[in-house]
Amino acid sequence: MTDKPVKPKPLGPIPAGYGSLDGELEIGGHPASYWAAKAGKTPLFVYSRDLLDGRVAQLRAALPDRVGLNYAVKANPYLPVVQHMHGLVDGFDIASAGELAITNKAGIDPAKISFAGPGKRDDELEAAIAAGVTLNCESEGEGRRALAIGERIGKAPRIAMRVNPSFELKGSGMKMGGGAKQFGVDADKVPELARELIEAGAEWRGLHIFTGSQALSAEAIIEAQANVLKLAAKLANDIGHGLPKLNMGGGFGIPYFPGDEPLDLAAVGAALSERVAKLPDALADTDLCLELGRYLAGEAGVYLTRIVDRKASHGATYLITDGGLHHQLAASGNFGTVVRRNYPLAIANRYNESANDVVNVVGCLCTPLDRLADKAELPRADVGDLVAVFCAGAYGATASPSDFLGHGPAAEILV
Numbered sequence: 001m002t003d004k005p006v007k008p009k010p011l012g013p014i015p016a017g018y019g020s021l022d023g024e025l026e027i028g029g030h031p032a033s034y035w036a037a038k039a040g041k042t043p044l045f046v047y048s049r050d051l052l053d054g055r056v057a058q059l060r061a062a063l064p065d066r067v068g069l070n071y072a073v074k075a076n077p078y079l080p081v082v083q084h085m086h087g088l089v090d091g092f093d094i095a096s097a098g099e100l101a102i103t104n105k106a107g108i109d110p111a112k113i114s115f116a117g118p119g120k121r122d123d124e125l126e127a128a129i130a131a132g133v134t135l136n137c138e139s140e141g142e143g144r145r146a147l148a149i150g151e152r153i154g155k156a157p158r159i160a161m162r163v164n165p166s167f168e169l170k171g172s173g174m175k176m177g178g179g180a181k182q183f184g185v186d187a188d189k190v191p192e193l194a195r196e197l198i199e200a201g202a203e204w205r206g207l208h209i210f211t212g213s214q215a216l217s218a219e220a221i222i223e224a225q226a227n228v229l230k231l232a233a234k235l236a237n238d239i240g241h242g243l244p245k246l247n248m249g250g251g252f253g254i255p256y257f258p259g260d261e262p263l264d265l266a267a268v269g270a271a272l273s274e275r276v277a278k279l280p281d282a283l284a285d286t287d288l289c290l291e292l293g294r295y296l297a298g299e300a301g302v303y304l305t306r307i308v309d310r311k312a313s314h315g316a317t318y319l320i321t322d323g324g325l326h327h328q329l330a331a332s333g334n335f336g337t338v339v340r341r342n343y344p345l346a347i348a349n350r351y352n353e354s355a356n357d358v359v360n361v362v363g364c365l366c367t368p369l370d371r372l373a374d375k376a377e378l379p380r381a382d383v384g385d386l387v388a389v390f391c392a393g394a395y396g397a398t399a400s401p402s403d404f405l406g407h408g409p410a411a412e413i414l415v
């Protein structure tokens with residue numbers, strides 16, 4: 001049998017802000033191998049303060065001052081990252097009592113925190129109400145349980161209504177609005193429930209309208225934001241109480257795959273500035289915010305994993321690493337993608353060498369699902385070299401099954 005030459009598959013685009021130092025990928029002013037040595041182990045997530053700062057600065061420059069920024073903790077709940085974001089953003093969105101424990105540890109004022117998510121347990125509601133966190137109410141049942149718990153502990157719950165809108169964020173990777181959903185209260189049922197909760201003594205905090213995630217189209221985001229503002233104004237009128245706050249959702253995406261283009265942030269900011277300059281009366285005194293996860297943290301993180309073996313099989317070359325889908329489920333193509341495509345990836349310690357080899361980069365798990373790159377064109381690499389997987393700052397470490405196969409969690413470091 002003769003082996004045909006392998007046709008390479010493209011890799012996703014390496015995010016802006018990464019350069020080289022001493023021939024290696026540079027992160028936070030040092031070569032990648034420096035951080036691997038400093039952590040004392042691989043695999044390792046390296047998150048960059050500079051890149052987190054830079055992204056927030058870009059957002060502040062593009063968005064109107066009137067619109068605040070919230071960080072969605074689920075994207076990256078690593079405590080040093082959350083603590084760092086504390087100095088950068090205006091508020092935090094959590095989705096469990098576990099995340100509340102993290103924001104507490106980070107010393108974040110509960111008045112800056114809102115708690116969304118279906119299926120909040122009574123003990124979670126109690127912890128949030130006692131702390132003074134705003135509950136983004138997801139259902140009639142949850143609203144009434146919150147009131148009863150507030151009464152029992154002698155503290156009025158702070159409640160915003162999470163709305164399930166009839167529209168969605170077009171082209172988003174994960175749709176969380178439009179039609180039947182487990183999230184939020186259907187828009188037409190919001191006014192009655194909001195009035196019931198307010199009249200029963202809840203501290204009214206306004207609305208939360210999240211329409212989707214991972215959108216790269218400015219046009220789609222602009223349209224969704226226009227719809228959100230229109231719906232919020234209508235609901236405020238129907239409820240008969242002004243909105244102290246409107247969480248407009250987010251959905252800003254980052255390029256992961258070949259052909260993905262970065263979001264045109266300037267266009268989104270310009271359109272939002274125009275709308276904010278002529279808000280309907282119902283929103284004149286409302287605090288506005290966006291909630292972002294991956295757009296803030298995703299590109300600021302790199303996953304470093306070391307090559308353990310290099311082998312050939314039927315003409316294909318495999319670089320087998322000490323990492324894999326147990327830390328980077330999304331890069332393996334098993335976290336919400338239909339067709340597997342390659343994430344951006346590089347040989348970190350041969351960052352400037354020319355790509356003259358076509359290889360499959362795989363993890364160490366005993367399952368064929370554990371692939372980090374298929375038919376990637378990379379510099380020739382061997383045992384001991386470091387593979388960098390980009391876009392690892394969000395939905396990496398905690399969105400992957402790190403117990404699967406018993407290799408244990410990756411190290412994490414904020415630099």
Ligand SMILES: *Cc1c(COP(=O)(O)O)cnc(C)c1O
Pocket residue numbers: 072074075093116210212213214249250251252291292293294295394
């Ligand atoms: C997951 C989630 C986010 C963050 O989404 P990203 O795509 O990471 O920006 C924000 N808000 C809510 C309600 C979420 O569920």
